[in-house]
Amino acid sequence: MSLRAALKIVVADKARVALALAALALLATAAVTLGSWTVGSSAGNGYAKAVTAQNLTLGDATASTTAQLYPGGTGDLWVKVTNPNSFAVTVTGVTGAGTITSDKGAACNASTGVTFTNTSGLSQAVGAGATVTFSLAGKVAMSNASDNSCQGAVFTVPVTLTATS
Amino acid sequence: MFARRHLLVLGGFVAALAIAGAAEASWATSGSGAGYSKASSLPAGSVPSHTISTYPNVALNWTALSVAGAPVSYTVRRYSEAGTLQSIGASCSGSVATNACTESAVPVGRWQYTTQATKGGWLGAESAKSTTVEVAAPPTTLTCTNCHTYSGTGTVYVNSANRTAVQLQATLPATSLATDTANLSLTDSASHTVSTSKPATAGAGTVVFSTLSTATFVDGAVTAGSYVTANTGDLSSTKSLALVRDTVAPTASDIVAANSGTRRIIDNGDTITYTFSEAVDPGTVKSGWAGTSTAVSVAFTNVGANDTFVVSGTNLGTVNTTANYVTGAVTCSGSTMVASGATITVTLGTCLGLTRNGPNAGDNFQWTPTATITDLAGNALSPSTVTGSTGTF
Numbered sequence: 001m002s003l004r005a006a007l008k009i010v011v012a013d014k015a016r017v018a019l020a021l022a023a024l025a026l027l028a029t030a031a032v033t034l035g036s037w038t039v040g041s042s043a044g045n046g047y048a049k050a051v052t053a054q055n056l057t058l059g060d061a062t063a064s065t066t067a068q069l070y071p072g073g074t075g076d077l078w079v080k081v082t083n084p085n086s087f088a089v090t091v092t093g094v095t096g097a098g099t100i101t102s103d104k105g106a107a108c109n110a111s112t113g114v115t116f117t118n119t120s121g122l123s124q125a126v127g128a129g130a131t132v133t134f135s136l137a138g139k140v141a142m143s144n145a146s147d148n149s150c151q152g153a154v155f156t157v158p159v160t161l162t163a164t165s
Numbered sequence: 166m167f168a169r170r171h172l173l174v175l176g177g178f179v180a181a182l183a184i185a186g187a188a189e190a191s192w193a194t195s196g197s198g199a200g201y202s203k204a205s206s207l208p209a210g211s212v213p214s215h216t217i218s219t220y221p222n223v224a225l226n227w228t229a230l231s232v233a234g235a236p237v238s239y240t241v242r243r244y245s246e247a248g249t250l251q252s253i254g255a256s257c258s259g260s261v262a263t264n265a266c267t268e269s270a271v272p273v274g275r276w277q278y279t280t281q282a283t284k285g286g287w288l289g290a291e292s293a294k295s296t297t298v299e300v301a302a303p304p305t306t307l308t309c310t311n312c313h314t315y316s317g318t319g320t321v322y323v324n325s326a327n328r329t330a331v332q333l334q335a336t337l338p339a340t341s342l343a344t345d346t347a348n349l350s351l352t353d354s355a356s357h358t359v360s361t362s363k364p365a366t367a368g369a370g371t372v373v374f375s376t377l378s379t380a381t382f383v384d385g386a387v388t389a390g391s392y393v394t395a396n397t398g399d400l401s402s403t404k405s406l407a408l409v410r411d412t413v414a415p416t417a418s419d420i421v422a423a424n425s426g427t428r429r430i431i432d433n434g435d436t437i438t439y440t441f442s443e444a445v446d447p448g449t450v451k452s453g454w455a456g457t458s459t460a461v462s463v464a465f466t467n468v469g470a471n472d473t474f475v476v477s478g479t480n481l482g483t484v485n486t487t488a489n490y491v492t493g494a495v496t497c498s499g500s501t502m503v504a505s506g507a508t509i510t511v512t513l514g515t516c517l518g519l520t521r522n523g524p525n526a527g528d529n530f531q532w533t534p535t536a537t538i539t540d541l542a543g544n545a546l547s548p549s550t551v552t553g554s555t556g557t558f
Contacts, residue, residue, distance in 0.1 A: 006221035041192055053192055053193070053194045054194070055194060055195055055196050055197070056194060056195065056196025057196055057198065058196055058197065058198020058199060058200075059198070060201070060202045061200065061201045062203075064201075065201050065202060065206040066203060067204060067206065067233065068202070068203060068204075068205060068233055069202060069203065069204040069205060069233070070204065070205045070207075070232045070233050070235060070285075070287070071284045071285020071286060071287055072235070072284065072285055073205075073232075073233060073235055074394065075202045075204075076202060077201070077202050078200055078202065079198075079199040079200040079201075081196060081198075085194065087192065088323070089192075089194055094200065097197060102204075111286075113286075114202070114204075114287070116200075118465045120253045120455050126532050136200070140202040142204065143285070143286075144285030144286055145285070145286065146204070146285060146286055146287065147286060148286055148287050148288050148367040149208035150204055150206060150287075151204060151205070151287055152203075152204055152205070152206040153203070153204045154201055154202075154203045154204075155201065155202045155203070155204065156201060157199055157200045157201065157202060158197075158198075158199050159197070159198065159199060159200045160195060160197045161195055161197070161198075162193070162195050163193070163194050163195060163196070164192060164194075165192030165193070165194065
């Protein structure tokens with residue numbers, strides 16, 4: 001083998017090695033990003049399958065609340081959200097989704113005087129598999145219709161969260 | 166050729182990456198559950214303090230309260246000492262926005278107050294009851310039982326006879342309590358004051374304050390005031406009585422005759438003017454007389470060179486004319502008498518009897534009044550003789 005032929009072989013191997021490394025790096029990046037992407041083992045063919053995004057779950061955030069509401073006043077809504085997905089999400093909106101109740105019983109529940117203001121445009125990040133507690137300042141209001149038995153009550157405000165990954 | 170093939174491969178990877186990125190941005194999810202919010206609660210009311218600002222209005226104030234930093238309103242209640250809820254009066258009724266109010270026209274009695282914070286439909290715990298405030302009724306009447314009242318004006322006088330032992334009597338109403346104290350004070354125009362206190366009666370009754378000395382007072386207006394003090398320290402309003410202190414006895418200062426008919430002759434229209442150092446009580450000059458013109462009779466008696474006369478039916482006393490006007494008894498009937506200020510003027514009517522000419526130069530009567538006459542304050546006239554200025558009938 002002449003020196004020229006030998007040099008061609010070396011240059012050709014380096015190019016192949018470079019291409020191979022680039023392909024591996026791309027596949028690795030895609031796998032990390034999407035998680036569920038898989039790479040086929042057959043030469044020349046690749047296959048990918050997206051996971052189904054799971055709903056966020058909401059937990060008990062009463063421990064975070066502070067006594068703020070009074071007739072004619074406003075307070076914060078506290079939300080404890082868990083992201084069961086393997087990818088991070090951003091909560092973008094919270095919408096009221098039912099009757100607000102209290103831990104004070106029927107008299108208070110009959111006239112809580114409490115309302116929630118739907119909120120959009122949020123950017124509350126929740127990491128993959130993470131649980132985050134956050135508040136919506138001043139989004140809960142109490143009217144003068146609040147029953148006397150509602151003093152000191154913890155109100156449960158049914159909500160629906162919207163989020164994007 | 167080799168480079169072109171590898172560029173195509175790299176372009177394919179870049180396209181794949183772009184497709185993967187677009188897929189990631191489109192993920193959306195949601196979740197349902199509950200958020201939580203907590204209500205505050207109203208603090209318990211604070212016990213109000215009280216004063217009787219202007220009888221019978223009770224001024225209340227208490228510590229301001231808030232809920233979550235917001236001010237609250239208040240409900241104020243009044244109870245009897247026995248614990249019976251009362252209807253609270255104006256200014257403190259309904260929702261009170263500030264931490265003070267004054268209940269107007271509070272009824273006589275012993276009361277306790279509470280406050281309660283309110284906010285919308287919320288009610289805080291009612292405070293404990295305040296200490297007792299007593300709205301005590303003042304005496305219904307106050308009289309001086311040994312003062313002199315001049316019937317002409319109704320003025321009540323402290324005079325020389327009672328100035329060191331004035332006695333007043335306060336009448337207390339049925340609401341009077343044995344735990345109350347009745348008070349009395351006398352104050353003159355120079356702010357001299359004497360005061361005293363006695364236990365009030367249980368129920369209606371009278372309290373007599375005796376031997377109050379005004380020895381250090383100056384003559385003039387004196388105010389007597391009686392009020393009730395409760396054992397809570399609260400005061401009733403004051404029942405007042407206006408008095409006038411006059412301890413100076415009047416004196417006779419002048420007497421003079423003036424001709425109206427024939428000079429030097431006692432005849433119809435002639436006048437006799439009695440002057441005192443101050444106005445006298447007409448009723449002490451002639452019983453039942455108020456000072457307006459009244460019919461009298463003037464009787465002259467022949468006493469040689471010192472003929473005298475009296476105004477019959479009066480206490481003016483005997484006057485020595487120091488002259489010889491009559492030679493026998495002369496009676497001037499149909500005469501009249503009128504008082505004005507410190508003078509009493511007698512105008513002769515028809516005079517019957519033996520008269521003669523009086524002195525040319527006139528004469529100076531000598532008048533000795535009786536001590537029956539008093540001034541308006543009841544001070545007796547000094548009965549010393551006074552020589553009048555020159556005049557003649």
